[in-house]
Amino acid sequence: MQARLSDKVQIQxxxxxxxxxxxxxGLNRDVVRILLENDGNVGISAITGLDMGEKIGxxxxxxxxxxxxxVRTEVPKENPQIASITDLIPGAxxxxxxxxxxxxxxxxxxxxxARLVLPDDWPxxxxxLRKDAKLEEVTANVENCASCSAQHEPVQLQPQxxxxxxxxxxxxxxPALLEPEKFQIKVDGETVNDVEPRIGYVHRxxxxxxxxxxxxxxxxxxxxxxxxxxxxxxxxxxxTVEKIMSVEVPARAKYIxxxxxxxxxxxxxxxxxxxxxxxxxxxxxxxxxxxxREPIMDLTEMLTGNxxxxxxxxxxxxxxxxxxxDVPKIKTRLEALMKKMDFxxxxxxSEPSFRMRTRKVGVLSKxxxxxxxxxxxxxxxxGVNMDVRKDDPYEAYGEIPFKVITRTEGDTFARLQVRLxxxxxxxxxIDYAVDHLPSGPYRIKVPRVVTAGEAVNRVEAPRGELFYxxxxxxxxxxxxxxxxxxxxxxxxxxxxxxxxxxIADVPANFVSLDPCFSCTDR
Amino acid sequence: MSKKKSRVSPMIKEVFAHIFMKPATCKYxxxxxxxPEGFRGKQVFDINLCASCGLCSRDCPAKAIEMVEVEGKRRxxxxxxxxxxxxxxxxxxxxxxxxxxxxxxxxxTDKSNLVVKPEPSHQEKSGA
Numbered sequence: 001m002q003a004r005l006s007d008k009v010q011i012q013x014x015x016x017x018x019x020x021x022x023x024x025x026g027l028n029r030d031v032v033r034i035l036l037e038n039d040g041n042v043g044i045s046a047i048t049g050l051d052m053g054e055k056i057g058x059x060x061x062x063x064x065x066x067x068x069x070x071v072r073t074e075v076p077k078e079n080p081q082i083a084s085i086t087d088l089i090p091g092a093x094x095x096x097x098x099x100x101x102x103x104x105x106x107x108x109x110x111x112x113x114a115r116l117v118l119p120d121d122w123p124x125x126x127x128x129l130r131k132d133a134k135l136e137e138v139t140a141n142v143e144n145c146a147s148c149s150a151q152h153e154p155v156q157l158q159p160q161x162x163x164x165x166x167x168x169x170x171x172x173x174x175p176a177l178l179e180p181e182k183f184q185i186k187v188d189g190e191t192v193n194d195v196e197p198r199i200g201y202v203h204r205x206x207x208x209x210x211x212x213x214x215x216x217x218x219x220x221x222x223x224x225x226x227x228x229x230x231x232x233x234x235x236x237x238x239x240t241v242e243k244i245m246s247v248e249v250p251a252r253a254k255y256i257x258x259x260x261x262x263x264x265x266x267x268x269x270x271x272x273x274x275x276x277x278x279x280x281x282x283x284x285x286x287x288x289x290x291x292x293r294e295p296i297m298d299l300t301e302m303l304t305g306n307x308x309x310x311x312x313x314x315x316x317x318x319x320x321x322x323x324x325x326d327v328p329k330i331k332t333r334l335e336a337l338m339k340k341m342d343f344x345x346x347x348x349x350s351e352p353s354f355r356m357r358t359r360k361v362g363v364l365s366k367x368x369x370x371x372x373x374x375x376x377x378x379x380x381x382x383g384v385n386m387d388v389r390k391d392d393p394y395e396a397y398g399e400i401p402f403k404v405i406t407r408t409e410g411d412t413f414a415r416l417q418v419r420l421x422x423x424x425x426x427x428x429x430i431d432y433a434v435d436h437l438p439s440g441p442y443r444i445k446v447p448r449v450v451t452a453g454e455a456v457n458r459v460e461a462p463r464g465e466l467f468y469x470x471x472x473x474x475x476x477x478x479x480x481x482x483x484x485x486x487x488x489x490x491x492x493x494x495x496x497x498x499x500x501x502x503i504a505d506v507p508a509n510f511v512s513l514d515p516c517f518s519c520t521d522r
Numbered sequence: 523m524s525k526k527k528s529r530v531s532p533m534i535k536e537v538f539a540h541i542f543m544k545p546a547t548c549k550y551x552x553x554x555x556x557x558p559e560g561f562r563g564k565q566v567f568d569i570n571l572c573a574s575c576g577l578c579s580r581d582c583p584a585k586a587i588e589m590v591e592v593e594g595k596r597r598x599x600x601x602x603x604x605x606x607x608x609x610x611x612x613x614x615x616x617x618x619x620x621x622x623x624x625x626x627x628x629x630x631t632d633k634s635n636l637v638v639k640p641e642p643s644h645q646e647k648s649g650a
Binding site: 311 | 532533558609622
């Protein structure tokens with residue numbers, strides 16, 4: 001890199017991940033191309049926009065060898081244009097569309113620069129994450145919504161035929177999932193020909209809202225981005241803030257956080273595996289899985305004070321200590337769950353209806369998984385060995401032995417099987433963490449005002465890599481909080497795997513990604 | 523025979539076993555559900571400990587705490603319909619005047635029921 005573009009790039013090691021590369025706006029494609037030449041497995045984790053007054057910063061957070069390398073560039077606010085990298089890395093497609101929506105950056109050469117997060121009738125020149133976007137403007141525009149919607153073509157919701165292709169619109173009120181999203185599926189007979197996704201129906205502007213709250217309050221706000229992986233969001237946010245402040249949390253806090261994060265993974269995976277049973281028409285499996293999930297919810301309630309939203313994390317540690325009397329209760333419940341897992345494994349191996357619905361359905365090859373930059377169990381089921389817990393250990397994961405589960409089939413069955421095996425691993429991690437719990441304080445006092453600086457951080461949420469970027473300006477309020485959730489990175493995989501498959505396989509295929517749209521829209 | 527055996531799902535056995543088992547669900551509301559120690563339920567506010575500092579109201583992420591005048595001093599009033607039960611208020615309170623309770627049955631048809639009012643201190647004393 002230095003050799004080829006030495007005078008035009010500036011490399012800052014160990015900043016925002018492994019290194020930060022500062023380049024001019026015109027050179028972003030060259031840098032990405034060189035990164036790709038060095039390592040064919042380079043993926044993109046996120047693209048962050050940043051309002052810097054006269055200019056808008058664009059940061060490409062690239063993943064190489066499991067670590068983050070940030071490519072940083074700036075574009076003028078009056079004429080924010082930058083070349084798209086979607087043709088180099090197809091996984092950047094959604095990321096660029098999101099930044100285009102929220103910051104008004106034009107990505108030249110993008111194959112489909114349509115809106116993704118904001119509604120279609122959102123005013124053309126209002127970019128919500130820019131600092132000059134006023135709340136009054138937004139409310140005024142919402143009131144005049146009738147006039148703005150007139151400028152746009154009404155959304156076509158009726159089934160429509162294009163030649164022999166039939167257009168099926170699934171959503172926004174999805175018949176299977178409890179969250180709103182829309183998929184326009186073009187089918188030729190029974191075969192899916194094309195899928196056009198549209199998200200943003202539950203976009204709540206958490207990134208903007210967090211700029212108006214203190215760091216202390218933001219922990220509870222980001223925790224509510226997703227009900228299921230709430231601890232992961234909170235942990236990722238507090239870790240990012242701790243990185244900015246250069247705070248080292250006590251060892252006991254790290255272990256307790258690990259236990260809570262793994263309980264989170266356990267209940268999320270059990271929820272999904274049960275839900276997958278429901279989607280393929282196997283409701284008995286759904287009922288039993290959710291019954292066995294209940295002890296995990298009880299454990300979370302016992303340790304944190306609430307079944308779902310744990311509110312256990314805080315900057316500088318955890319909010320509650322784990323008492324000695326809780327340890328045997330954790331052990332007995334996990335042991336009981338471990339026994340149940342044997343039953344489910346037997347079921348997965350031998351149940352004919354389950355195999356028929358999931359084997360060789362929605363196959364995602366390793367090459368596609370890398371190209372589309374998918375994360376988490378979806379990537380691991382396609383043979384991509386990536387897990388933030390191993391690649392870039394956080395909390396106590398560096399000290400706890402565990403296996404990264406990978407499979408090579410890449411089909412729906414593999415994606416579910418990976419999660420089933422991860423449950424066993426999670427139980428072992430909690431067991432180890434409880435046995436090796438260090439003594440000492442469980443939290444340290446930290447100032448409310450965060451020193452100026454910025455940091456990126458990642459956490460392996462149940463659905464995959466969760467990415468946070470936080471910029472502090474030296475006050476009690478963050479300047480920018482960027483969240484990239486795992487499902488946002490995994491939707492392209494659904495498009496890829498659904499095409500060519502049968503329409504009847506769409507639900508089973510889709511649910512195996514463990515989609516969470518509340519996360520995706522933020 | 524063995525071939526036929528392998529085609530029977532292990533689920534069948536499990537389902538039949540369940541006919542003779544106790545249900546996994548509990549008979550709420552006839553049998554009261556138990557919550558563990560440390561559950562984050564309805565707040566209990568002790569006015570005698572309150573120093574009127576207003577930190578709870580300032581730190582509340584949901585802006586659910588309003589400072590109201592009670593006998594000439596500013597005291598917190600909890601709007602439970604806005605409360606997210608994070609208990610940051612209890613953590614911020616320098617005098618531990620806010621505590622959690624195990625009471626969770628908060629459903630109500632009237633929003634005015636969903637407040638924890640700071641009772642004047644003399645009532646508190648007569649009760650104690």
